């Protein structure tokens with residue numbers, strides 16, 4: 582009930598209860614979808630509004646993210662027919678069976694489709710439909726997880742030489758060991774993209790979750806379809822970097838179905854997908870004038886080409902602005 586209220590009303594008291602839930606011992610992290618509608622059945626393949634609004638299909642001629650490795654730290658991923666070609670491996674840190682990285686909650690499968698649902702005749706298509714997905718299950722079947730599991734997931738991603746860690750999760754609380762894991766991943770050249778959180782309001786207090794709050798991560802907020810304005814739920818604050826479509830996003834779901842979810846959880850994989858596109862393109866055209874060899878370069882490139890929105894220049898409600906896949910790619914040209 583809380584999520585429903587929160588989406589539509591700014592004066593909801595549910596925020597407190599959410600923080601309490603997130604702060605319960607041992608289960609500090611929670612995934613954060615805001616709304617579930619029943620799956621729709623569609624003929625053919627749908628290109629969702631976010632891809633259309635930001636002209637992602639225009640850049641597929643130069644990159645589809647081929648060969649870029651993305652660790653999705655989430656509830657796991659099911660072998661959905663629209664994802665299976667791109668799932669290359671995974672691990673489960675939430676139970677005693679490390680090989681059981683399937684998803685029984687739905688959140689991770691939805692996130693996976695936003696990054697890399699296959700470009701075929703069915704369902705949806707992801708931002709980087711040829712990227713390699715790794716299901717790193719750090720959230721249990723109830724959708725929450727511990728700091729320890731997240732840290733193990735980050736370390737696994739580093740050991741397995743992932744290019745990107747995509748984290749549609751967050752906590753209101755900092756954790757020194759988590760920060761250290763994030764720092765180590767950053768030093769090892771892994772680009773870390775994290776959800777800003779769904780605690781947004783109209784005030785200048787800072788609502789950004791951890792690990793998005795850490796300087797080594799790219800903190801992603803959500804925009805809506807209607808006017809590309811910030812979603813009311815999207816957390817605001819000084820550490821916010823960039824905005825992407827995150828409201829009413831249609832993607833892969835449990836039982837080989839599709840559904841619509843909202844949250845910065847949905848905006849984060851959009852950015853992860855775009856980063857996969859630029860990494861793949863850069864690897865192909867080694868002489869590109871804009872290097873994206875390090876997380877620092879990738880972040881600088883993202884924020885330099887973002888479309889400013891809201892107050893002029895960087896602001897706490899839009900960060901540096903809305904991600905621009907077309908400008909990113911043009912800027913990378915030889």
Ligand SMILES: [Ca+2]
Pocket residue numbers: 626663698699700701702703704705706
């Ligand atoms: Ca598809």
Ligand SMILES: [Ca+2]
Pocket residue numbers: 781782783784785786787788817818
């Ligand atoms: Ca605020």
Ligand SMILES: [Ca+2]
Pocket residue numbers: 889890891892893894895896899900901902
């Ligand atoms: Ca601005």
